Amino acid sequence: MAESKRQSIAGKIATPKVGPSKDGIDGDSILYKAVGARVKITCAPHNNVLEGTLFTTCSVTNAIAINTAPAPPNPSAPLSNQPGDYHIIPFAHILSFELIGSGERVSDSGPGFDGSLPPISKVDLAAIRAREEQTIREMKKKDAQKGKGVSKEAQEIFDAVSRLLPTRWADAQIVVNDAVLINPPYTVDNLAAPAGKERSVDQVRKILENYYQRKKNAGARAPVATPIAPRKGG
Missing domain, CATH: 2.30.30.100 (SH3 type barrels.)
Structure with missing residues (x-):
């Protein structure tokens, strides 16, 4: 049945x-x-x-x-x-x-x-919307960390500074702590800040000096020779 x-x-x-x-x-x-x-x-x-x-x-x-x-x-x-x-x-x-x-x-x-x-x-639609909004915020934040129309080295400098201090892009300028400007070509001689922000300038200068020193040391390393295997048969 x-x-x-x-x-x-x-x-x-x-x-x-x-x-x-x-x-x-x-x-x-x-x-x-x-x-x-x-x-x-x-x-x-x-x-x-x-x-x-x-x-x-x-x-x-x-x-x-x-x-x-x-x-x-x-x-x-x-x-x-x-x-x-x-x-x-x-x-x-x-x-x-x-x-x-x-x-x-x-x-x-x-x-x-x-x-x-x-x-x-x-x-849970509310939880899904919250996750979506959080993902969008993170994507926007990540995109804001990428310079537009800047060199690879400029981005490397930005990344080095942003790991230690709050950093953002303002066109081609790098703004640190909302006070210090790193202007192209982004060397220690291209720092600018309003009066009273000398301490922030010193922090950024040290970071730049360390960056360029590491880059110099990396370039000075002798290349490692690759051994050549002996040919068979003499």
């Missing part, structure tokens, strides 16, 4: 109802009701067939997620213990959709997300 019921349900499946509604996923949608069930989906553009557990369906992104990991050898093992092999499929790419098994669900649960196993947590 259970088998005939399953076949009856599967026979009614055609193109899934995926249209958006004011409440997001329609509670009457076949895709919604099939969450947690075993399904077989044929996808465009190459008629690829995927069979697995319908993990979730989303009318915001207009896509579904299916876990095609094989069933565990032990039939009693819960799906939540299975390894995941997830595929994201846009609604528009679904050519056919077939329900082939009810899958594992929380006992006495209704259709949809609440009874699915493994359980599906709600997406």
